[in-house]
Amino acid sequence: MADGITTTKVTPEMAAIVGVVMRESVSHPVTVSDIRKWAIAVYYPDNPPRLFWDEAYAGTTSHGGVVAPEEFNPFAWATQEPSMTDPKVAQTAFSEDELGVEPPEYTAMLLTEIRESHGPTRIRPGDVVRSTVRISDYFEREGRMGHMLYATLANEWRNQDDAWIRTTESVFARY
Amino acid sequence: MSTTIEVAVGDELPLFTREGTVEHWNRFAAVNDEFAAHHWDQEVAKEEGFPAPFAMAPLQLAFFHAMLRDWMGDDGRIVSVSAKLKGPFFKGNTLTALARVTAIDAVDEETHVDLELSQTDETDRAIAIGTARVALTAN
Numbered sequence: 001m002a003d004g005i006t007t008t009k010v011t012p013e014m015a016a017i018v019g020v021v022m023r024e025s026v027s028h029p030v031t032v033s034d035i036r037k038w039a040i041a042v043y044y045p046d047n048p049p050r051l052f053w054d055e056a057y058a059g060t061t062s063h064g065g066v067v068a069p070e071e072f073n074p075f076a077w078a079t080q081e082p083s084m085t086d087p088k089v090a091q092t093a094f095s096e097d098e099l100g101v102e103p104p105e106y107t108a109m110l111l112t113e114i115r116e117s118h119g120p121t122r123i124r125p126g127d128v129v130r131s132t133v134r135i136s137d138y139f140e141r142e143g144r145m146g147h148m149l150y151a152t153l154a155n156e157w158r159n160q161d162d163a164w165i166r167t168t169e170s171v172f173a174r175y
Numbered sequence: 176m177s178t179t180i181e182v183a184v185g186d187e188l189p190l191f192t193r194e195g196t197v198e199h200w201n202r203f204a205a206v207n208d209e210f211a212a213h214h215w216d217q218e219v220a221k222e223e224g225f226p227a228p229f230a231m232a233p234l235q236l237a238f239f240h241a242m243l244r245d246w247m248g249d250d251g252r253i254v255s256v257s258a259k260l261k262g263p264f265f266k267g268n269t270l271t272a273l274a275r276v277t278a279i280d281a282v283d284e285e286t287h288v289d290l291e292l293s294q295t296d297e298t299d300r301a302i303a304i305g306t307a308r309v310a311l312t313a314n
Contacts, residue, residue, distance in 0.1 A: 045199070062249065
């Protein structure tokens with residue numbers, strides 16, 4: 001607890017799942033077309049850098065071929081695991097009940113901060129990316145909307161060679 | 176250590192601007208499978224207490240990436256980017272992203288550059304603030 005908070009909404013059961021794997025996903029193999037469309041969408045109405053769409057040009061760069069923009073999401077639409085027939089899990093929210101723990105009561109959840117760390121390994125066509133999601137911490141403070149419970153969701157991505165690609169920490173506030 | 180890019184503490188990167196349009200956000204929705212109605216439906220946005228539809232947070236973060244890449248070129252490497260979301264980027268607004276160099280360090284064979292980041296609309300309303308570290312290849 002911190003910042004004027006005298007009671008906590010973090011139950012012992014919630015504290016016990018910090019660091020525990022909440023979700024794992026495996027992407028389909030990434031294609032040049034996936035990367036090209038992503039870059040076009042981000043850079044619209046400008047053309048994206050040739051590194052992301054021109055295979056001949058990309059082959060002349062230090063990357064040796066097309067790579068994905070660092071923020072590229074290979075998990076959109078469908079994944080190998082979970083498959084399309086498995087129950088849907090929201091990618092932009094979370095709940096402790098995914099690990100069988102009763103979540104705290106709240107009226108709203110907001111994404112307040114995103115922190116990304118990137119390794120030197122870029123996503124390339126053919127890559128299969130594994131995502132592992134954990135709650136990495138809870139913290140609380142008194143805010144404009146009252147007692148704010150923050151949870152950080154850490155999402156680590158590795159490729160088929162187990163090379164670290166990136167970790168994204170998303171901080172959600174509930175009140 | 177010198178790099179292929181001249182850089183000094185206090186330098187500002189070229190501004191990155193984008194108009195808030197559903198034409199753009201629909202394209203991003205299509206690649207990120209992100210179709211929450213408050214990003215395109217005026218009535219839903221109003222019901223949720225917003226004056227207009229607003230952009231997706233991952234797209235806002237992507238604007239920081241794009242700004243950094245536009246400056247670094249193909250050989251630059253993004254080490255980290257963080258953003259605190261201060262307010263929505265509404266339809267019809269113009270987003271301007273700014274980056275200022277705060278530190279430069281030699282790390283192994285790379286030059287690491289720290290930057291402070293911001294996104295504002297045309298009224299100077301804060302949309303996001305953040306920090307980044309990029310790695311430039313030494314000459």
